[in-house]
Amino acid sequence: MTPATSVGIVHTQYFTFAEKEPFRLESGATLSPVTLAYETYGTLNSDRSNAILICHALSGSAHAAGCHAPDDEKAGWWDDCIGPGKAFDTDRYFVICSNVLGSCYGSTGPTETNPATGKPYGLQLPVVTIGDMVRAQVRLIDYLGIDQLFCVAGGSMGGMQVLEWAAHHTHRLKAAIPLATTGRHSPMLIALSEVGRQAIYADPHWQNGDYYDKSQKPDAGLAVARMVGHITYLSDESMNLKFGRRLQDREKFGYEFQTEFQVESYLKYNGNNFTRRFDANSYLYVTKAMDYFDLTEPTGTLAGSFVHSADIKYLVVSFTSDWLYPTYHSKELVTALTAVNADVTFLDIESTWGHDAFLLEVDTMTKLLRSFLDRLWIEENGRPLPKIDSTKPRALEAGQ
Amino acid sequence: MSGLQSHSPTFSPPSLRPDLSVIADLIPAGVRLLDLGCGNGELLDFLVHQKQVRGRGIELSEQGVLACVRRGLTVRQGNLEEGLADYPDNSFDYVVLSQTLPFLDDPAMILREMLRVGQKGVISFPNWGYWRCRLELLLHGRVPHAPDLPQSWYEPPRWQALTVSDFIALSQDLNVRLLDEVYMAAGKRSPRTWLKNLLATTAVYVLAA
Numbered sequence: 001m002t003p004a005t006s007v008g009i010v011h012t013q014y015f016t017f018a019e020k021e022p023f024r025l026e027s028g029a030t031l032s033p034v035t036l037a038y039e040t041y042g043t044l045n046s047d048r049s050n051a052i053l054i055c056h057a058l059s060g061s062a063h064a065a066g067c068h069a070p071d072d073e074k075a076g077w078w079d080d081c082i083g084p085g086k087a088f089d090t091d092r093y094f095v096i097c098s099n100v101l102g103s104c105y106g107s108t109g110p111t112e113t114n115p116a117t118g119k120p121y122g123l124q125l126p127v128v129t130i131g132d133m134v135r136a137q138v139r140l141i142d143y144l145g146i147d148q149l150f151c152v153a154g155g156s157m158g159g160m161q162v163l164e165w166a167a168h169h170t171h172r173l174k175a176a177i178p179l180a181t182t183g184r185h186s187p188m189l190i191a192l193s194e195v196g197r198q199a200i201y202a203d204p205h206w207q208n209g210d211y212y213d214k215s216q217k218p219d220a221g222l223a224v225a226r227m228v229g230h231i232t233y234l235s236d237e238s239m240n241l242k243f244g245r246r247l248q249d250r251e252k253f254g255y256e257f258q259t260e261f262q263v264e265s266y267l268k269y270n271g272n273n274f275t276r277r278f279d280a281n282s283y284l285y286v287t288k289a290m291d292y293f294d295l296t297e298p299t300g301t302l303a304g305s306f307v308h309s310a311d312i313k314y315l316v317v318s319f320t321s322d323w324l325y326p327t328y329h330s331k332e333l334v335t336a337l338t339a340v341n342a343d344v345t346f347l348d349i350e351s352t353w354g355h356d357a358f359l360l361e362v363d364t365m366t367k368l369l370r371s372f373l374d375r376l377w378i379e380e381n382g383r384p385l386p387k388i389d390s391t392k393p394r395a396l397e398a399g400q
Numbered sequence: 401m402s403g404l405q406s407h408s409p410t411f412s413p414p415s416l417r418p419d420l421s422v423i424a425d426l427i428p429a430g431v432r433l434l435d436l437g438c439g440n441g442e443l444l445d446f447l448v449h450q451k452q453v454r455g456r457g458i459e460l461s462e463q464g465v466l467a468c469v470r471r472g473l474t475v476r477q478g479n480l481e482e483g484l485a486d487y488p489d490n491s492f493d494y495v496v497l498s499q500t501l502p503f504l505d506d507p508a509m510i511l512r513e514m515l516r517v518g519q520k521g522v523i524s525f526p527n528w529g530y531w532r533c534r535l536e537l538l539l540h541g542r543v544p545h546a547p548d549l550p551q552s553w554y555e556p557p558r559w560q561a562l563t564v565s566d567f568i569a570l571s572q573d574l575n576v577r578l579l580d581e582v583y584m585a586a587g588k589r590s591p592r593t594w595l596k597n598l599l600a601t602t603a604v605y606v607l608a609a
Binding site for chain 2: 367
């Protein structure tokens, strides 16, 4: 039995496009066909005005809420915030989440078959950008028959996609919620990405990305990349709280090179775990996409990218202990959006959880997001959005 | 300066804090307005939802911002200096600073900024020139509590006492025009402006550059 606050059992769906007309990427390269894995929760209303697109972060997937099977140990990656009565209330909104281009959870990426060779793309896949990921999402939204999303929301790399939507697909959304993110990947972020990539390149099993038919994959490199990632998602304070200097499974130092501290054990566990669920080449593609992200281009200022996006309502959120995407990144966004006279609400949520806070500060986020979405709905429609009675036959079936 | 008589009849609800109710009456319907240090959004809520004001707020506390968002308001967290700096000149018709003046590090700068981003400013502040404050210092030798800011000198956040006369002198130094004035005592509007520095517990001004 799934709890009443869960969207229940869900299924990943697939949308394929650009079979005839190739999909042109920012780099100039083309891709054909393109597939996006996606999931939806809740019911699209008759005028298709209640759709919210959720954008995932680096290692996320389309599986944002609910479970794929009754005995699933883990629910979707943002199950805390998506479901009946939650921040993104599926009793009222139709929530969509799709896996990004370049990832390894069903969308076109290095693990998928290259139609030209019949083998996985590997590094034959052209490099993709956040702009490409979002343009693919636009195609999905077109296919679902939605002219305008009520809201696009996401944290970290998901937040970059939100900003890309707002800056370059302005008329396709009413509201944007970028969380713990940036309008421009900083040199520190690029440096951290590069350490992860170098760990993968240095793994002898990486084989220049051509390892899919080999018995061993570049797991060691990918695990190190993930460990670096995990450090950046925590904070000095959260590591003190979570691990302290406590030892794992022992009382005193062994004076040997084994995993001794709890924090080491945590990193090792998560690094290894990650190799079972993520692909090393995808890690390269997705981190590279983030590094290229810079909304100060081509005008030279962030405000320049939002000049035509002032009609969108923004909720910008940062977290006090997030040193990966520190508050100043969000403040720069607020400054730029204020300069173009956009309606922008901003909160720097007090939290010790570092970058991970956007997934963990559920209570504050729920209050904030629900209030913000409720207000927008009332402003647009003059009355609150009622719960949708899903027992009634649907007026329209998405994508038909 | 016009007196109280020129104001339209009060139509703000009795539940609004008395000084906020005075400010609400000074604000015309439908204007663009920025509320500095908007707290839990009480004033903005009234102005936005009852007077169709296009309102924005700046608030330092997380609780305040959350309360404002719950009321359906557009508010940004942060300090006033940073917040004001982001707005282009003449972004607003009115910029409001209610009961926050004694807490500012650089009141003159905030005043100039208010009148850069807005056509008019509305400021309310507790008056330490009130006769009881004077007596407290004279008779007891203690730093007086302003009746409308009952906070001891050692309690955070730090404040700086000022009087109606101090504020008028500052406005002259800054070449700021006082367009309107309302004086309050014990939560009620005072019917006259004479001896205002002696009789007012809170003063409210409408200003322009």
